[in-house]
Amino acid sequence: MAQPVKETKSYLEILGDTIKPNQLLFAVIISVAISLGGYNIGLWLLPSFASESMVPSYSLLIGIGGSVLSLILCSALFKPKRILVEEETSSESMREVFEDLQLDPAEEWALIENDPITSKELEELGVLESFRSIGGEPKK
Numbered sequence: 800m801a802q803p804v805k806e807t808k809s810y811l812e813i814l815g816d817t818i819k820p821n822q823l824l825f826a827v828i829i830s831v832a833i834s835l836g837g838y839n840i841g842l843w844l845l846p847s848f849a850s851e852s853m854v855p856s857y858s859l860l861i862g863i864g865g866s867v868l869s870l871i872l873c874s875a876l877f878k879p880k881r882i883l884v885e886e887e888t889s890s891e892s893m894r895e896v897f898e899d900l901q902l903d904p905a906e907e908w909a910l911i912e913n914d915p916i917t918s919k920e921l922e923e924l925g926v927l928e929s930f931r932s933i934g935g936e937p938k939k
Contacts, residue, residue, distance in 0.1 A: 810880060822877045829876075830869040837865030893929050908934020 810817045841858030849857055897904050911917050911930055921927040 817880045818877070819880065826873040826877055829873055830866065833869040833872070834862050834865040837868075838862030893926070893933055897933065904930075904933040 809820065811820055811823065812818075813823070838858050838861060841861035842854065845854045845857050894904075897907070908930055911921060911927075911934075918927065921930060
């Protein structure tokens with residue numbers, strides 16, 4: 800009896816976004832085809848009613864419009880693959896982040912403490928106390 804083959808999905812990460820390679824290829828093909836198609840249609844159609852000196856400029860404008868159209872089309876066809884999970888910030892999760900990034904919590908707290916704007920923003924977000932507890936500063 801044959802074992803079922805476990806299908807693995809391969810993804811690429813480009814500019815912080817996760818995509819499937821075949822969808823990236825299709826998006827590039829669609830974008831190039833529509834943009835260059837618009838430009839070439841402009842070169843073919845515009846000489847019949849536009850001045851000769853303006854045909855390349857108008858054609859380029861049509862090609863740029865094609866790029867915008869392909870952006871809209873590709874964003875409708877290929878949805879994002881990422882899943883966002885929100886968690887409440889805790890001292891333990893912040894400690895893990897500091898360890899992963901190899902940061903010294905005491906140094907970070909000193910920077911936050913010396914910058915009133917950052918300190919105020921972190922207080923508004925509700926994470927200043929967590930930073931304070933991680934940085935080794937007792938509550939005041």
